[in-house]
Amino acid sequence: MQRYNPKEIEPKWQAIWDETGVYTTDLQSDKPKYLAMSMFNYPSGAGIHIGHAMNYTISDVKARFKRQQGYESYHPVGWDAFGLPAENFAIKSGVSPQQSMATIIPGYHKQYKAMGWSNDWEKEIATHLPEYYKWTQWIFSTMYRNNLAYQDIRMQWWCTKCQTVLANEQVIDGKCWRHDAPDDPLVEKKEVKQWFFKITDYADELLEAIDGLDWTDTVKLAQKNWIGKSTGAEITFEIDGSDKKLTVFTTRPDTLFGATFMVVAPEHPIVDAITTSQHKEAVTAYKLMAAKKTEVERQESKNKTGEFTGAYASNPLSGEKMPIWIADYVLAGYGTGAIMAVPAHDERDFAFAKSFDLPIRQVVAPEGGVKRDNEQFTEGGSSVVFDPKTQKYAFLQMDHHDKIALFAGGRKEGEDLHECILRELREESGLTHIAHYEEVCTVYGHYYHALKEINRRAKATVLLVILKDTDTVATQLEAHEKFHLVWLDAGEVLAKWKATDGGHYDHYILALEQAVGRAIELGYDTTSDPQIFARSAIIGEGVMVHSGPYDGMESSEAREKIVADLAEKGLAAEKVNYRMRDWSVSRQRYWGAPIPIIHCAKCGNVLVPDEQLPVVLPELDDFAPSGDGRSALARATDWMKTECPECGGPAERETDTLDTYICSSWYMYRYMDPHNQQQIFDPEQVKKWEPVDFYNGADHATAHLLYARFIGHLFKKLGLVDEPEPFKQFLFNGKVTAADGQMFGKSKGNGIDPLEIIEQGYGADALRTYLMFTAPLDVWARWDPQGVPGTYRFLSRIWSLVREYGESKPVELRSEQQQAIYRSLHAMIRKMTEDIEANRYNTAIAASMTCVNELYKLKTQAFGQHAVWQEALAGVVACIAPFAPHISEELWHQLGHSTSVHRDSWPKFDEQYLVADMVTVAIQVNGKLRGTVSAPTDSTEAMVAKLAKADTKVASNLADKQVVKTIYVPNKLLNFVVKA
């Protein structure tokens, strides 16, 4: 018998598929459509690697499955050809990127075909070809005409040695990627005029549409985070001795009374106007320093830096004077570039206040304990008491159990709060010799007063009390107060409280942390762990304190009330902010689509008329940036000099090119009408084919997906599409790593070359099947050198089975033999149909393996030419065809078919073959498996119970015991609940 030899059959069928156009999609077809694709490839000299093999096989399987199911299925192919790597290669080698692409891309054709991917090559696209980028430019023009494109000056990285602008990814550890030696200069920032798309206009609708997408959850979350919507308010502050006002954005207007200073970004325009002459020098120096700082430096320095401007703002509610500082932790590009600093409730403000010794005032009191009915409100305080000599804290311990509490009590009518707390301490502990005390925080707590039998809600001010000595006077405990004084480490008590669930001690824990943290700061406590007890900002909701008329309100309520009150005076307004910025679309680079703008001295920026598109990228000899911040195009004088489309006078072309993200943000639409010369695409045709049914990639690709969605939403507004979302389903698939879990990489030299695996004789089919089988698609797969031989063996078994069948003689099959074959076949068809649909390729393949194993067993009974065997083998071949297209096509033909297995061949499963006469029912005693019985399908409980009791093992477990009840799940299990 002829052996399974992929080296023979794979090239054979690849050639036949090419000739017959099996994978050519009829975009006008009346069949239901299906469009499956992976993110298109960036062509480089390296060719495809194992990651590509994974990505494209995933969408190929999906496309093939649908094609076999009778869909007009389309698996398009294209090249994301513009971009930096090709340009850098051109600069180094002197070969134009146009020429490199012309040699590289045909190389990919061979590799894609060797993998057996069912691409439609008639509709191939490439973003660097004028016929494509004509429409990329048209998108720019469309943005411009719809007031969605504008020019602005932004800071850009600049390498003084290269005399060129750098992209973010070219800045490595603060230095230029080509000049990173120790004596090379740090990159600088330079102001550059750039083009932007106003994607922020679409922020809200792009955010809202996310929930309706059938995408991997983490990717949806990444989209949301990128957009970064936050709701809050803008509040306006008056500045002392100036008619200028300072507006800030905050999500916590409720903490306004806790604002103790203001911070503005160093680049904020107000800085120069308000800085007093005394502080001018220092502020200017700080601004310079901040401008030079790289991102890395900013992140390295954990300590907050800043400079006082000498100016003061007034708190619009309390009238309090607050110093205005500048600091680079406030970003010019977000909100208004200025904040009100609330150190008690914001980590960054807290750190800043500590650095510069600015006041910290708590205004939100967290609430702990469990809320109960009919609570009585009390006001009072607690004390955290420390003895520096023994380095221990004093607590109360209940006489009868080990509950530990702070000293606490309610305030009497007319009593001073601090007096009250110290009085309670004296009465409960007898401690009176106090060296120092101060307020550390205020908390609210719910508790049950066991002796008075009432529920309480208490507002407690917490004092840190430092003792002179531990001498005591007699305690004055009331009859019900049965507790005594104990000295403990703060860490022990904290651990104990934290271990108690239910949140009963939450407010105590906070009070203890704050108090101990303060004792450490003051230098009294030298033994508690400063990591655990570091004082920090109090984040979250609570009850308002130290906030004048808002005291006692819930913070969420105060938030609205304060904004409303200020709004009446025109000093505040609700405001939504987005983290997302407008899309910077211009690059001072050669290898991209030229921006279709002409600069005229008389008319300003003028759009190149649509009929003059494309603005063709001229071929040059030198592709390096021109040194003045412009691309190499600035040296292409003939190209650059043109006339103004409006006045006909002399004018210059824009020398910036478009960000490659634009090219990739609309390519899916071009796939649907790739050869259109008249328009970007025919809207009617796209409306038939949109959206992409299945899209996958091994990256969150947050920016790419967001930009593509933006284009979709814009096209919807323009009436070019019906569906604003371009990708219906997106699967974020895992990558392939080395066997040891390390990433594959050129530098590591551990790469796996898919073509080499194919060449070794295992073939593309075994490789494809292995990649889809080894792990769920969203899990990172580890490369197992034994894996491909394993799937090769599986395919060989199918091969042998079909070949043996072909050489066999006719046989008779008994009805139960036929049934057994059918049951096995249809179980596989059902499982594979469902699993491939749901992207569970690994279990789909497992189902086909199970079926093949069963057929091997059945084969020993009776094997030979018979309609049932013929059907079973054809079914197996058809079902593995999406994974292993070559072998299945070969065997399909060997089984007598004359048309391709890859169209309209997917078998349907029939439930009738899956219903068994007998089922295995598990028998449990008290939930433990004690045996199984074989019973007719849909047996009654009584019938199964009878069978079960006949089982010796079950019977022995039931002996001497009384059956209390039974649980019966038909066709599944019977559970006897017994007691001795």
Add this chain to the structure above:
RNA sequence: GGGCGAGUGGCGGAAUUGGUAUACGCGGCGGACUUAAAAUCCGCUGGUCUCAACAACCUUGUGGGUUCAAGUCCCACCUCGCCCACCA
């Protein structure tokens, strides 16, 4: 620091969503075929105890809980991975 996710045999991973844990594959062991090897085919393969079998008990990161029944649900903890990271 914040967010998300995951811990199941020697390994990659299954488990119809609360109902027989370890499907399928890899690896390992044994057998058949062969002069022999490779290839192929068949069988066994979670642990403890045991020469072996039977039986029993244990087992889904750890500890508790809910339930007739928990890998699956709830609470706490441990470990790992990923993404974001001064966004007010």
